[in-house]
Amino acid sequence: MDKEKININVWRNFAQLIRSQGKNIVFLFIIMIGVGVLDSVFPLFSKYVIDNFIAKNTLHGLDKFILIFLSIILIQGINVFLFLVLAGKIETNISYDIRKMGFEKLQLLPLSYYDKKAVGWLMARMTSDINRISETISWGLVDFSWGIAMMLAIVIAMFNLNVKLALIALTVVPPLAITSAYFQKKILKAQREVRKINSKITAAYNEDISGAKTTKVLVREDINLEEFSLITEDMLKASIRATIISSLYIPIVLVLGSIGTALVLNAGGKNVIMGSISYGTLVAFISYTMQFFEPIRQLAIIFAEVQSAQASAERVFSLLDEKPSITDRRDVVVKYGDLFNPIKENWPEIKGEIEFRNVSFAYENGKEVLKDFNLKVKPGETIALVGETGSGKSTIVNLLCRFYESTSGKILIDGIDYKDMPQVWIHENLGYVLQTPHLFSGTIKENIKYGNLNATEEDIIRASKLANCHEFIMEMEKGYDSPVGEGGSLLSTGQKQLISFARALIRQPKILVLDEATSSIDTETEKMIQDAIEKILEGKTSFIIAHRLSTIRNANRILVIKDGKIIEEGDHETLIDRKGYYYNLYVNQFIKEKSMEMLG
Template identity: 60%
Template sequence: MNKFEEQEYHKRFDFDLWKKIFSYIKPYKKYLLWLAVVMVGVAGIDAIFPFMNKIAIDKYVVKDDINGLYSFGVKYGILVIIQAINVFFFIAIAGKIETGVAYDVRKRAFKRLQELSFSYYDKTPVGWMMARMTSDIRRLGETIAWGLVDFVWGFSMMVAIMGIMLALNWKLALITLSVVPILVVASLYFQKKILTAYRKVRKINSKITGAFNEGIMGAKTTKTLVREKENLEEFKGITGKMRHHSIRAAIFSSLFLPVVLTLSSVGTALALWYGGEGVVKGIITYGTLVAFLNYTVQFFEPVRQLARIFAELQSAQASAERVLSLIETQVEIEDAPGVIARYGDTFNPRKENWPSLKGDVSFVNVSFSYQGGEKVLKDFNLDVKAGETVALVGETGSGKSTIVNLICRFYEPTGGKILIDGVDYRKKSQLWLRSNLGYVLQTPHLFSGTIKENIRYGRLEASDEEVIKAAKIVNAHDFIINLKDGYDTVVGESGSGLSTGEKQLISFARAILANPRIFVLDEATSSIDTEMEQIIQKAVDKLLEGRTSFIIAHRLSTVRSADRILVIKDGKIIEEGNHNQLLKRKGYYYRLYTNQFIEEEKPECCQAN
């Protein structure tokens, strides 16, 4: 399991956090206004009905007089129709607010994910991000929209009922409402317990989502290592904790509502006791007593609803904390304000100001260490001329991938600087640099869709002819046209419908279509068999011609074609030269060569010796 742990939250009710969340409602001000008007109308009519019943009892039932009853019935019916219309509108408006807010928050969170640096993805499991983007945001949308509906209705209803009750008989009203202070104290106690439990529930939910993701992505490994039983036990352990804390949260919520119900029953009993005495003594009318009993029940119904909303807010705050922690995550690699003003940012590029890129790359006393880790590079220096092909070889962990990741500005030096065409690349736009980069990974990633769409991903405006031309350059055209649907063949999730070699060829075509000035091959042919490698090697040689290229080498054929080979050990260049020069020295490269590549190139090895 991943050792990543989420941030812990301790505040009882964070008004600043909810202020930020409710800022996402601003675009829906008009709908909020109409929703408030409709809900006040709903509450007002709900409060009028018991008063209408009082009139009916005192005027028609007690007096045994039906004069005017017909017109009274028409008025009552009109109120019912208006209330039905109100209900229709508040459901429609609240639904629009719910979906709109969820859409806006999810879009903002996804935008932040596009902006975040590689280091965030290094330390954050995919499943945990998925939990934020799906269930947490959905919970927020529901709570904000429908919680607002119930809050406005409940508050308006309580105010209206209190006003009418005080107007009818202020003494009886005060006696009936005497239980409210006790209810406030109970609410303050339970809210802390509920919030703590729900925070743990949401946190464990992320772990469950992460476990699902790992289980699906690692299904083949699980089966080959016969880990099904152990994985099930680990998953049962996580879900067991989820069950425990969910039950605990449910218990506190279930205790809270009965407390409210009990206090409301006490209020009703007080109204019946003292109101009944008033009727017997002739102080109040029978209709007034019935109205008070109805109002007592009605008054504590919105109190119960507000108590439920309060409990849901505790749960939703845990989701809100997690979503905002993503949205407010600081981007580690940012362009300076002056750079953004001139060259634009990732989503608003000013390409008219972008300079052409020649391809000179220089490391000047560069140092780098990953967060919380040892230094990978220290005072590293390197000069690469435009159009030069440089291979990086060395043992695992020597710093090869770190060097190319720094060139791509996926990370930035912790000391020194990197120059592109003689200028510190932090003085230029990240998007400008990456628009001039081609990067082919050891394990190519294809997106769900067709082969044509995956190749065009390198340059969305490319024509079909350009897509086909790129495929032909890497010798992918022949295998593509032999597929059932040719370039319109759906590759499946992550390219599951294709072999590793075929996926690699498509990733090459995608990179070529972007026409980069700097090219990075990160062990790009290590997963391809010898026959497939021969197919693409000639295309690679043509592709790299005239471009500044960095190759993290695995196969000997790729190493031999490089203009310069750098042997990296512990973040330092210990040997440098072309293939033949380094073999003649019989140093570290020679030992790597004989140990790692002799089985592939035995004839050349013997000649070298």
């Protein structure tokens, strides 16, 4: 599609948003038609005053005229109040609807989508772009309906007053239409570029703020500033270009309007001298020609804003129209529900038997990570995954959790192909502890309860004791009501990790995944976490991606993964006796840790 053309799909989505506000839109249209018609009446009042009071030098009937005039002003005042309320309501409702749809879509999209999209890109869609759309729809409708109503009323009034002068006044409309068509392409192209660069700026802000510590450590402040300056310079140039194009369009409209007024004044003045029209009629026509181009000027502004809004809408609706790469079949949703409407009474209880049957997986770039991978896990068994970075460990657990889906083969849970169940079935029975745990702003209690919103105070304390974090929580000034700070910034890495254990435990998961959960903590905290792991793994099917091999000595089975294949398998003692890959890995790590302890 030509980038300079109107995007029909975007306008279909616009129409759907407008339909969602049906009653408010209808009332707004009616009120704005009333405002436009009443605005067109005032030059007729001027004509009446000139022809009946000034020209005749009399005040007879003035009191009745004043009463009618004040009544019209009062009605217009009420109309203005109503359209301000309605337009504000429409703007707020549309923003709410789009943000709700956007947030719902973000919940449904799989992790692979977030691999491709920067946080700043998504934030720009959900904030500034949505604001632009809602403002344009609400206030654009105000100006559009008022402008069209007023222009039609003025045209009718002018033709009723004098056909010849009306035709003269409208001679500037064709060149105005040609000018509008030309500027439409230019404005849309410029606004698209502005929105594109704005996304880059938002992304840069997000990365620099979230990576502030890394910036300080690497002394990159001047480099970051230079890189950001280049983006803002592009934004400055693009914004100036867009502003110049829009600024050229509106003065052209004003010039054409002034030409129309001059033509009417010239022809009308001659007619007044000749006595073919009254002086009041000429004054009314001059007022009408000036008024006629005011709504055109407003429509020109709307036109420019719509081009900008379309550029924003294309980005927002591209998010809303994104098709999730992982979806539940229709028959599955009917029987078992979905993420937002689960039918839990139909769900089979998970015991924890897992089987990978000839599973292959490749990322979108075509790189194959797993090929014909097979694995059987008994209920309650603890499986440790060991291997180099990029060997396929995380891919295995991500497929198990259905964050991604295999390109071929099957994954069975208790003998059921998990594609025959909704995604939420596995997620509801899953506990997942990340290498770098994410805590939400709020209290410790709120973060633990995030795993199960129905949990009681006793449940929270029980999970915390199992995770070995109850003691340090109680030592804090406010205990469980202590704030964690943004991202858990008020806690140590080990404390955050233990709280994330408690959050996973409170879900009472049937399947537990620990993704290098001890790789970034000190030895003392590791022992606390190791004790917690031993308690929480009991009776649960568990997968541990291990960085520190000391944490997996008690695993039922250790799988050594290389290039997506299992090259060694067995418990700790068996693999040590075999003196293969795992043995070398363990010995090297043991020597390294002992060396660090001696140096410490």
